[in-house]
Amino acid sequence: MTADQAQKEIAKLTDEINHHNDLYYQQSAPVLSDFEFDKLLEKLVALEAQFPEHRQPDSPTQRVGGTITKNFENVAHKYPMLSLGNTYSADDLREFDKRVAKGLDGNPYEYFCELKFDGVSISLTYENGIFVRGVTRGDGVRGDDITHNARTIRCIPLRIKGKNIPESFEVRGEVFMPKQVFQQLNKEREDIGEEKYANARNTTSGTLKLQDSSEVAKRKLDCYVYYLLGEKSKTHAAGIQHLVDWGFNVSPTYKKCTSIDEVLAYIDEWETKRADLPLETDGVVIKVNDIDQQRQLGFTAKSPRWAIAYKYKAESMSTRLNGVTYQVGRTGAVTPVAELEPVFLAGTTVKRASLHNANEIARLDLRIGDYVFVEKGGEIIPKVTGVDVARRQPELVPLQYTQTCPVCGTRLIREEGEAAFYCPNVNGCAPQIRGRIEHFIQRKAMDINSLGEQTIRQLYELELVKSPADLYDLKLEDLLRLDGFKDKSAKNLLGGIEQSKAVPFESVLFAIGIRYVGKTVAEKLARYFKTIDALAAASQDLSTLLAAPEVGEKIAESVQRFFQDPENRREVDRLRAAGLQLESTAREPEKESEVLANKSFLVSGVFQRYEREQLHDIVVKNGGRLVSSVSKKLDYLLAGDNMGPSKREKAESLGVRIISETDFEALLRGESI
Numbered sequence: 001m002t003a004d005q006a007q008k009e010i011a012k013l014t015d016e017i018n019h020h021n022d023l024y025y026q027q028s029a030p031v032l033s034d035f036e037f038d039k040l041l042e043k044l045v046a047l048e049a050q051f052p053e054h055r056q057p058d059s060p061t062q063r064v065g066g067t068i069t070k071n072f073e074n075v076a077h078k079y080p081m082l083s084l085g086n087t088y089s090a091d092d093l094r095e096f097d098k099r100v101a102k103g104l105d106g107n108p109y110e111y112f113c114e115l116k117f118d119g120v121s122i123s124l125t126y127e128n129g130i131f132v133r134g135v136t137r138g139d140g141v142r143g144d145d146i147t148h149n150a151r152t153i154r155c156i157p158l159r160i161k162g163k164n165i166p167e168s169f170e171v172r173g174e175v176f177m178p179k180q181v182f183q184q185l186n187k188e189r190e191d192i193g194e195e196k197y198a199n200a201r202n203t204t205s206g207t208l209k210l211q212d213s214s215e216v217a218k219r220k221l222d223c224y225v226y227y228l229l230g231e232k233s234k235t236h237a238a239g240i241q242h243l244v245d246w247g248f249n250v251s252p253t254y255k256k257c258t259s260i261d262e263v264l265a266y267i268d269e270w271e272t273k274r275a276d277l278p279l280e281t282d283g284v285v286i287k288v289n290d291i292d293q294q295r296q297l298g299f300t301a302k303s304p305r306w307a308i309a310y311k312y313k314a315e316s317m318s319t320r321l322n323g324v325t326y327q328v329g330r331t332g333a334v335t336p337v338a339e340l341e342p343v344f345l346a347g348t349t350v351k352r353a354s355l356h357n358a359n360e361i362a363r364l365d366l367r368i369g370d371y372v373f374v375e376k377g378g379e380i381i382p383k384v385t386g387v388d389v390a391r392r393q394p395e396l397v398p399l400q401y402t403q404t405c406p407v408c409g410t411r412l413i414r415e416e417g418e419a420a421f422y423c424p425n426v427n428g429c430a431p432q433i434r435g436r437i438e439h440f441i442q443r444k445a446m447d448i449n450s451l452g453e454q455t456i457r458q459l460y461e462l463e464l465v466k467s468p469a470d471l472y473d474l475k476l477e478d479l480l481r482l483d484g485f486k487d488k489s490a491k492n493l494l495g496g497i498e499q500s501k502a503v504p505f506e507s508v509l510f511a512i513g514i515r516y517v518g519k520t521v522a523e524k525l526a527r528y529f530k531t532i533d534a535l536a537a538a539s540q541d542l543s544t545l546l547a548a549p550e551v552g553e554k555i556a557e558s559v560q561r562f563f564q565d566p567e568n569r570r571e572v573d574r575l576r577a578a579g580l581q582l583e584s585t586a587r588e589p590e591k592e593s594e595v596l597a598n599k600s601f602l603v604s605g606v607f608q609r610y611e612r613e614q615l616h617d618i619v620v621k622n623g624g625r626l627v628s629s630v631s632k633k634l635d636y637l638l639a640g641d642n643m644g645p646s647k648r649e650k651a652e653s654l655g656v657r658i659i660s661e662t663d664f665e666a667l668l669r670g671e672s673i
């Protein structure tokens with residue numbers, strides 16, 4: 001390569017990698033796999049080594065990939081938060097070991113191996129045993145102060161007890177979302193027709209950047225710690241032991257190793273075992289154990305010379321794409337599935353893989369007959385990560401995404417801002433109808449547990465049940481027509497259906513499946529509007545809906561659309577006739593006064609004397625209204641500590657009054673403030 005070509009290539013790679021860093025760190029929405037990304041970076045490192053004079057000032061080889069955001073205060077790190085050099089090969093690891101040996105002038109040394117937890121790194125500062133600050137890595141020099149979000153993570157101790165605790169110290173760790181929590185969260189999103197999150201790491205990083213810490217608390221994040229700084233331990237192992245003794249959450253998977261062979265054995269051991277851990281891991285971190293030796297080895301601009309990450313390569317195979325089929329969900333969302341020539345991958349035969357959505361297909365420029373790379377990462381469902389372009393036959397044509405529903409043939413639609421296509425034939429498309437019934441009977445909804453997916457399918461095929469309300473017309477003789485149903489099981493099911501009539505209104509409201517109305521929102525709506533008729537009436541005017549707590553535009557519009565559909569109104573009437581609870585029996589908190597009448601409030605941040613829920617109650621009990629977002633119509637933004645600066649800015653720019661809890665108490669006493 002000539003110097004000229006190198007210069008162009010370096011400039012191109014620099015831009016490209018910086019772009020992917022932005023997608024990964026800022027937007028939490030990467031489009032490349034880590035492996036593809038690391039290959040690009042490796043290429044740039046090699047070119048820069050050969051042509052150092054062409055290294056760009058903003059080269060990603062010289063800096064940690066993240067940045068700080070505008071939404072939080074940013075603070076300087078006392079000790080920079082660096083990246084780690086990484087490799088996918090045992091040979092590289094042996095090279096690393098040689099460099100370490102050389103750097104330590106032949107003195108003996110040990111390694112400390114840990115798993116590489118796939119989350120978001122955090123720095124936690126303690127003073128006099130009290131947790132005072134949580135900061136993201138940011139650009140490595142400065143990070144976002146997310147203390148109030150970190151406080152909601154249960155396993156981060158707010159106060160520590162123990163012997164010999166230094167006056168001030170820093171702990172580094174990884175915040176993550178346990179696999180199970182992530183799956184549950186996605187199940188809930190699917191339930192209300194929201195798009196699913198792509199993976200736990202991106203969701204964690206998005207969650208930590210939320211402004212509202214009560215939302216963060218609901219996400220049930222967890223944290224493993226792996227560094228102790230500002231304390232005088234002689235080895236990394238001793239620091240880890242302190243962390244254990246002081247009550248921090250340390251993953252018990254670490255191991256001290258005395259040779260690189262032992263390190264490689266550890267890597268082998270965990271390659272498969274890590275699947276059983278409660279979180280995603282993507283490799284092993286190998287650290288020189290002795291702190292003085294760490295100092296001796298030092299740092300490069302971007303990472304320590306005394307540590308390295310070995311990354312497990314997600315197992316990937318190339319196979320032929322035989323076709324693409326489409327699945328339709330309860331909300332009508334269409335998901336493409338790759339039909340593959342069967343291939344053996346990570347212990348199982350893979351025939352199908354997820355393709356996510358139409359954008360993903362366009363990005364991959366897929367063609368039927370292509371050879372595609374299939375990868376099985378932490379997720380259970382394998383995915384197509386790329387096309388083997390070298391093997392592409394010239395006659396193949398780009399794949400046309402289906403324009404009609406694969407089940408009912410209706411023309412698909414796509415709403416603005418959404419990646420998925422939808423089948424709009426809500427009342428005539430079998431998977432949507434069956435999906436609605438499945439949603440209706442689930443535990444959190446009508447809780448008819450003697451009814452399963454298979455039975456629903458049969459009931460639908462025999463044209464006995466075409467909507468949830470039909471369930472309440474079922475008779476014993478109908479059920480006896482079903483496979484495997486005898487007198488006892490049929491009566492049992494009828495009993496379950498009968499019992500569901502007592503299920504409270506908020507569960508019914510969730511069960512009828514209004515898009516974006518999850519269980520929590522249903523509860524709020526039920527409490528606020530009290531009856532389904534009041535809710536239906538309110539939906540004639542969006543602003544009435546928007547006045548309800550936690551209801552933003554997306555939910556309000558969806559509720560409105562639901563009640564505008566005569567089919568839905570008829571269904572509600574039939575449910576009423578069947579005897580379901582369509583009114584809230586929960587007693588409203590007794591009114592204490594009307595001093596806040598005609599005033600709207602938004603409560604945000606953390607308060608000295610009240611919990612946020614308590615403030616919500618006080619507002620309602622005194623005649624005030626709660627709203628969910630800052631707008632011109634908002635009267636008061638009741639602001640506690642750590643409210644996000646962007647919320648404050650918006651309120652200020654719209655001229656909304658920002659008040660403290662003391663101001664609020666004055667308002668309650670009827671004083672003017």
Ligand SMILES: NC(=O)c1ccc[n+]([C@@H]2O[C@H](COP(=O)([O-])OP(=O)(O)OC[C@H]3O[C@@H](n4cnc5c(N)ncnc54)[C@H](O)[C@@H]3O)[C@@H](O)[C@H]2O)c1
Pocket residue numbers: 020021023024025030031032033034035037038064065082083084086114115116117118119120121122137173174226285309
């Ligand atoms: N796919 C993409 O587009 C894209 C873009 C940018 C970065 N990335 C990926 O991000 C990574 C590069 O990011 P990086 O600079 O954060 O480096 P890194 O993630 O490879 O390594 C450093 C990080 O490892 C984490 N870590 C986990 N367990 C640890 C342990 N036991 N001890 C110490 N640290 C531990 C820490 O958060 C630390 O900040 C690469 O894996 C890269 O593939 C991907």
Ligand SMILES: [Zn+2]
Pocket residue numbers: 328405406407408409410423424425428429430
């Ligand atoms: Zn359809």
